[in-house]
Every structure is written in structure tokens, then in C-alpha cells.
Amino acid sequence: MADQRIEPILAKSAASGASVIPAPIVVVAVPKLGRPKGLGHLLERENVLAGVLLAPTLVILTLFIAYPFVLGIWLAVSDKVVGRPGNFVGLHNFWVNLNDSIFLRAFQNTFVYTFIATILKLMLGMAAALLLNQHFRFKRIVRASMLLPWIVPTVLSTLAWQWMFDATFSVFNWMLMNAGIISQRILWLGDGTLAMGCLITVNVWRGMPFFAITLLAGLQTVNPDLHEAAEIDGANAWQRFWRVTLPLIKPIMLVVVLFSMIATFADFQLIYVLTRGGPYSSTHVFGTYAYEIAMRAAKLGQGASISLFLFPFLLMVIVFQLWYIRRGD
Amino acid sequence: MAESESVASINRRVFLKAAGVVTGAAVAGGIPGIVAAQKAPSFPKGTRLSILEWVSFVPASDVEFKRLAAEFGKLAGVEVTADLINMNDLNPRIASAIETKAGPDIIMMINNWPHLYADGLADVDDVAEEIAKRDGGFYDISRRINMVDGRWKAAPFTMGSGVWNYREDWFKEVGANKFPDTWDELRKVGTALKKKNLPIGQAFGHSLGDPNSWAYAVTWCFGATEIDDKGKVVINSKETIEALKFTVAFWKDCLDDGGLAWDDSNNNRAFLAGTISATINGASIYFVAKRQFPEIAKAMNHAHMPKGPAGRFYYQGGQAHGVMKYSKNQQVAKEFLRWFMDRPQYDKYIAANDGYVGGPTPYWEKHPLWEKDPKLVTFRDAPKFGRWTGYPGQPSRKASEALVKYILVDMYAQAIKGMKPEDAARWAEAELKKAYA
């Protein structure tokens, strides 16, 4: 009887390409379970169960974000300044942004920053996850110490990097000069392009562990038997990675990439502490520019329109992503 | 050390006596009306007064501020709390407080913030006028930045200035026995210093203090302004182009080339590390030097901004206290400000600052502490040459926008990076037009 049940499961699973979890789990993990009665009966219905499960989330989000969210959008189409009520101005703020050279520079920077940093984080995170997925002596310590850049409060680690890039005190300059590689100090944060490079470096340094850990967890769900089978079939390491591992962790990868991209698009703290948008406004991104306008010029409406400039675009990305995830059903 | 201390305290007693206050009765004369009339504190029990301030780079003055706040609390039967945070982090707190109509009762206003937040501030004409009458008037700049549409929106508190900090010893080595009086002279001295690998340091990055000290002051010294008194943008003028050309030449000849990336703190570090010979800064360099690098403290001094064709000017700021309109404790707040700015209290506060900030009225120029350390005299006199953002117009919200977008700073930075001065001026004109629109 047990065999009869398992065969179709294995066949079906293999067909859909999902990872196969050996039968014993299923058998062992099903203790004596009774028949649903009363409330349990009600929870059998998908609608009701869904409602119950989603309730806590919806309650918190409604209470704490529905109103601020709507207000945030409203601010972007108003001329509100601190202390005065605002008036609806339609898309005027957005039009002003498009004619603002600093805004256009921030637009470009945000995209460059986000795309390059995300790609680097993905590649390095994946490499790290593959490395950490193996057994070696100091595994535990290495895995934990990999997380450190992610754990240190951003403001503080970015301050440390600022000092490391400092025009006068840079430890990198010290090393390069003493090694004879350069004779004049490099002004890391004094040149627009170089400063962007520094920002991306710090972002990747800080964010890579997160990719690594999440992808590692994903890798752990891949059954090593699949790898063995593929190896026996003659696949080399690269092919194994590309054909076996990658498809299986795609859902998680996509989630992590999408989330990280959105967070990086809106990144504020890192750039604010490292360059404040300088030198000569060449490293502003949406987050920092919006903050300067909203907080220091007290123009909340204008600042909101900068923050939300990409809202329609990101909305489309999310809708697509959701459709893609649900497509798996 | 001990001798000069007791001399100072004798001077202080004489000073206070001359000002008509007997030391023993100083406390009793503190709260006008209430204590003098021997009445019980007129505030309901359980009243709380909360204050939001910046942290000072002089830790002792923060200690003194909190002590005075507690003393007021005891006298008035009120619970006083003071929260001190980094200057740059005040803006989001203020915005949130005004918008949610809840938060501290008194908040420090820096530079032209009273104009920015005018709608959220209560009128404090009574407090300000009282201080003015007692002390003989405010500095013009104090009036400008704290009065909006003819009403006092914040009570002036202190004046912090950015002046030239320089190494007297190194300047002497290249033949300058005193700090140069004009920009051209400074350029000659700076060139000689840079040749000895001791350049002058100036920030052109994105922070609100030191970069603006150059951008606005040099513009004014050469006779240019952002706008005229009718509000029209006039930055694209031959005076501005002169200022730009001068700055680019000064950069090549005299300035440390890390400056494009500098914020407010880099020049402090560089000066204390001995890699630059002079810089515009507040008194924070001297303060740290006295405590940790005494040889540098001995070798350095302060001097005024050199004169340009149009004169000598500072980009001047000031700190003030605003009473928030939403506050339910406005009476208490005003009493606190009155009491704090009065003789014995403010005297102690200024003394705790060791001269790193000046008072908002010319009265406090006579304080004996200025004689204690002659190197601080420049800070005392700087407000006389002060101008504000948006000069000669109002330090309005629009001027704030120009400030916050670092239009003037970027204009100079881009010229340094290679943009032609004419193009830089034109760029600044276009940007300023949008800000002042």
C-alpha cells in the first residue's frame, strides 16, 4: 500500500521538476490525524482558511500603512510644504522634476547604482552560497562571519568606509602607495564616477551576505541525489549547476533579486552617509535627493514626487513577478 | 592656569555687579514675576517642558544646558527634559513634529529655519523684544533670520561662526607675520605653502557648513549676489565670473585637491593631522587641539575672512529657539527662554562654551571670557560681517531651496572640475531661477 502511494508521487514530482523528498518522510511525518470536525470543518474551505491566515497581516498593514500609503501618494501630487496644508497640483511636481538637471542625474544614478549592485550581489552571493554549501572545518564560524557586513548598523559601517576612502587618510591609498602601485593619492570620493564606484562597492559589500544566506538556504533544499544522478549521467560541475541547481532555486532567487532591487532603488542611508549626493551632486539618487528637498527645503510634495517617480514602473515589475510566481501552480 | 582662572572669576563678579545684579541674589532675580513676587509657581502640577537641541562639539556646554534646564524645572515646579541630537538629524524630527502637531515644546532653529518652518512656530515677540531692550539690540543678522513678516518666530540664542583657522608658525615661515588681509595676498601666501606641501584646505562637498562658508562668502566678497533686492536672479554677472576664476586659480595654486569630496569634518581631521595649513571652520578644531594636540593649539590662530573687491563677508549662521505652535506649554516655554537668556544663566552658559559660540547681541561681546583666550576674539567679532543666504532679499524658503540643492557650492565645484566659469555661472543662474521661482 505504501509503495502504491509513493510511486505516483515520485513520478509526478519528477515530471514537474520539483525536488524529490524521499518517501520515508511522508510516512514518518504523518502521525495519527483525526477527522476534521466543527471549526476544523470550516477551515477545510480554502476561502475561509485563506481569510484566517491573511487576517493578521491585513490588520497590521491596514492600520499602519493604508493611510500613510495613500497620503504618500497624495503628497506627490500636491504642493505641500511643512506646516501648511497642500493643494492638488496634478502632475506639476513631476514636470518640475523632468526639468531639473540634478533630478535627471539622480535618475541615471539610481538605475546605474541599482542594476550594477544587484548583478554583482547576485553573482558574488551565488558564488559564496556555493562555497558555503560544502563541508569544511570552520564552517560555522565562516558562515557567521560572512554575515557581519549585513549585521553591522548601516550608518556605522558606512562611516567606517567613509574613513577608508577619505582623501587624506584612506587606508587603500596607504596600501597602494606603499606597494608602489600609485604615486599620487586617489581621491576616491572626489570624482563623480569614482564616487559612484565606491557607493556600489559598499552596497555590494553590505548586501552580498544577504544574498549568500538566502541562496544557501535554497541550495540546501536541493537534493544531492539529483546531483549524483546528473554526475553519473556525465554532466560536469558547470552543467550540473546550470541545469539542475539553478532551475530549482529560481523562485527564491527571483524573490531575493526583486526585493533587493526595490530596496536598492530606494536606498538612502548609504549614500547619505558616504557622499550626501556630492561631489557636485553627481551621486544623488532618488532617495537622497528626495530627502534633501523634503527635509531641508521643507517641500514635502516635491520630495514625495521624487521618491515616487518610479512608482508606476515598479508597480508593473511587481505585478509581473507575482504573476510569474503564481504561474507555478 | 589657576591664577588666570581666579582673575577671570574676579572679573566676572565685577562684571555682574556692574550689570546691576548681585551674585547672591542672582537666582532670585531669575524668573521675572513669579519668584520676585514670592508667588508659588503658577504652572499646573505635572506640567512637562520638552526641548530639542543639537549636540554641541563642546560637551561641557551640553552638560551646562541640561543643568540649567533642571534648575529651571526646580524653580518653576515643572519637569524639563532636554533631548540633544546631531544637527543634521533635527530636520526630520521638526518636520514630523509640525506635521503631526505633537512633539517637543521648544526646538532649536538653525540659520534660516524660522523662515522655513514659520507656519509651525508661535510668535515670540515678547521674549525677543525683552532681550533686545535689556541687551541693547540684536545683530542685524539675528533679526533677519529670526523675523518673518515682521514677527519674531524664534528667540535668538547663539551665533556660531566659521572663520579662518591657520598655522601661525607655517605662515611665518613663508613670510606672513599676520594673516593676509586681502584675497590676493592670501593667494600669494597659499601658493608658497602649497609648494612646501602644506596646502590650504577647503571643502566643496555636500554639507551645510564649510562648503557654504566659501561659496557664499567668496561670492559676496567679489561683489556678486544670488538675487537683487527685488528677488531677481543676478548670479550670472561679471563679479561672479571673477569669483569663479579666482577660486579656480586658488584651487590650483593653494588648495588641497581632496576638497571636492570634503564634508564638514574632513578639514578638521586634515588640520589636526598637519596636512593642511589653513581652513575655514568653526572653533571645533581649536577645541579638539587644546585637549588632544596641544602643540597644534599653540601653533594655530584664527583670523578674519580676507577682503575682496567688495569687502569682507561671512556666511553667517545663528542658532535660536522656537516655541512650537502646537505646544500646550507655550507660557512655560517662554518663561524658560526669558530666564535662560537672562544675565546669570546665559553668562554661565557662554562661559561653559569657552568662547566657541557668541551671544546674539553685542552685549555679550563684553564678557570677560573673551579676554581669557585672545585666540577666540575672531569668533566674537565675526557676526559684524555676517550675511545670510538670499542676501539682499529675505532668508526665505526659496533661499533654503538654493542652499539645500548646493547650487552655489556646485557652481564652484564644477568650475574647479573644468567647467568654464561663464558656463558655471549660467548653470547656476538656471538652477537659481527654478529655486526662486
Next chain:
Amino acid sequence: MAVQYGSRLKRAVTFYIPLTCLLVGTLFPFYWMVITSIRPDVELYSVKMNPFFTLHPTLSHFYYLFELTMFPRWAWNTLFIATVSTAISLFCGLLAGYALARLQFRWAPSLGTVIFITYLVPPTLLFIPLGDVVKTFGIGDTPWAVILTYPTFLIPFCTWLLMGYFKTIPREIEDCARIDGASRFQAMVRITFPLAVPGILSAGIFAFTLSWNEFLYALVFLASPQQKTIPIGVFTELVRGDVFYWGPLMAGALLGSIPVALVYSMFVEHYVTALTGAVKG
């Protein structure tokens, strides 16, 4: 012999060298932070000194941190806030992720979208209207102001991540259990959730770290020094105008992260064991 040598070299190239590079790149700034936190101030300002070690280590910066600021209190606040917000977010995210990944119901797509859309409005914009909400509930200047607002950005991500994990667990296992007589609810709790433990731990680590790290909401909603968290307290009180107290700043950074890393090191092993056990059966 040749085979052994070959695979050892191969192992070095494909494993040890990349791993070392990764570790150096990741930990180098920490080494620098450690050195800075034990260097006397005089050395910090010197351009010529070797930045990699010091001959006069001092604990004065740590002393400063503990005696002259409320660091221990901030550490406790941060721990409390991060733990509770993580718990709330994990709870909500687990349930919501399951519902959206597994259950078919009419509002599924739209609700899913709605939850994630809230993510698109950045905190730098939201904090002002959120301040209003915080005031209305009367929780300003208490840890609850942030404990209840952090989930607004933690829940969407936890939900997402767990949705992704649930997707990698074949439906058939639950169907199997239900055929056996389990209720949908029981199948969910007894079968699916345990299999998602790696995902739960991942999401938990992530949520905890984000709460630990958060700056803007904590700055605006927590006013008194006793309520502050580590990032706020250390940053706002040790950066005084243009004078940075580097030694205590770096000391604060280290003390604010190494304990957390140690705790993580325990969890990281946990989910590996859980899964290894599961796979071996």
C-alpha cells in the same frame, strides 16, 4: 598519486582560494574597525602611521561608550525591538505566504499585489504620515512605536520569501497527508511548515537584521535617550557637529554587531541540521 595531487590543487583553486578572497573582502573593514576602536586618538589623526596595527592599544573608547553614553540601555532596546518585530513579522509572513502560495481563492492575486505594493513607498516618504498614526495610537516615544511600524516593511518580504519556499515544496506531500485523513490545517502545520524551516530561519534572520539596522523611524519616533536604539544613539550622540568621535563610534559598531553574529552562528547550523535530518530521513 597523480590523482590526489590533482584534486588537491583543484580543491585549492575552486574552493580555498575563492573562499579566502571572499573572507578577506568581507572582513577587512572589520579588522580596520577593530583596530580603530583600540587606537589612541593621537594615532587616529596621523597620516604616517601604519593603519593596520597599533603598539598602544587602549580600551578608553569602550569605556567612553559604556560610561558616558547609555549604550547598554540602547543595546537592550534594540534587542527587544528587533526580537518582537521579527516574531510578529514571521508569524504574519508565514501564514500569509502559505495562503498566497497554496490556496486558491478569489482575492488571492489582488491581495498578493496589494501587500507587495505597500513596499514601493519608501520609508523616507512614509515616516511623516506614519508619525501621525503613531501619535493617534498614543505610542510615541515607546518601543511599540517602532515594533508596530517595522512590520510594515518586514511582512511583505517575509511573505515573499516564504511564498518562494513553499513553492519548492511539492504539493503532493500535503495531498498525501490529506488523503491519509489530515485536515488542511493540520497538513499545513504538521507537514509543510516544518519543511519550510530553512526559509523561516532565513526570513527571521533577515527581519531581525533589518530591525536592528533601521534608522529613520527610530530617529523620529523614539525621542528620549533611554528609548534610543544602537544606530540612533551611537550616531546622534557621537557625531557632534563636525567632530566625529571615531574610537567610540567604531567600538559601538563592533559591540552592536558581534554578539548578534554569534547568535546567528548558532542558527545557521540549526537549519542545516534540520534539513540534513529531513533529507536523510
